Amino acid sequence: MLVLSRRPDQQIVFPSIGVSIKLLKVRGAVAKIGIDAPRDLKILRDEVSAKQAEMAQAEQLSKSPPVSNHQLRNQLNSAKLGIHLAQRQMTQGYADKAAETMDKVVEHFRKADQLMADSNPEKRHALLVEDDRNERELLAAYLKSFGYKIETAGNGIEALEYLQEHDLPDVVLLDMAMPVCDGPRAIQQIRETPGMRNLKVYGVSGTDPDDLDVRMGPDGVDGWFQKPLDPAELVNQMRTEFSRSVITA
Secondary structure, eight states: OOOOOOSTTOEEEETTTTEEEEEEEEETTEEEEEEEOOGGGGGGOTTSOHHHHHHHHHHHHTTSOHHHHHHHHHHHHHHHHHHHHHHHHHHTTOHHHHHHHHHHHHHHHHHHHHHHHHHOOSOOEEEEEOSOHHHHHHHHHHHHTTTOEEEEESSHHHHHHHHHHSOOOSEEEEESSOSSSOHHHHHHHHHHSGGGTTOOEEEEESSOGGGGTOOBSTTSBSEEEESSOOHHHHHHHHHHHHHHHHHHO
8 A cells, every 4th residue: 555654744755647636734633634636637626516517427428438437437536535534534633544444545546547547548749948947857757647648858959969869759849948959949950850840839928929930830939838838738738739630530
């Protein structure tokens, strides 16, 4: 069983279901626990009523393969009940029992995460090109939490070298303002290379594409995301684009 540490700021992440659990604060017999989950899993959020939670969960489960629906529903329901039980135990002063209950909650999440991972063996592959290390690592971790396989590069030259030496990713997320080789130059090289010409490339910048003389379309970028970036919008648009590709393929 995976045991939840009681140390503040300890975090456990379940990337395939986009759930993370973090112990925020411990004071005496009371512990404050944060559970972050995507909107698809509203069943985990306290502010959602029981009926709304059931509807949200049913919608999420309808997107996963039928074989795993029953098992996934059981694991998520058990986790939900465990969360409420742990909260009740905390308010009654039973910190040790609450800790044991949270251990079980983590185990249910782990099993749900594995079910989702097993039902989606083919992960979408993205190359994230960003010179700011902090932004690069944060966005990469966020995308991984939604099941994407992420490779990273710090500038256009590193990105081009990766593309030449590895299988092409499904999409490139390309920052524009970078040292050594910036985004516009990298795009030009990609479109002039026969094997890469049809690669899907999204520009990421605080500047408009017209100001950088970057075209939208087959000779330029397939999409544009303005900084400061809204990661949820990025994931939603990527999902929409990939779904369209599957339908039209």
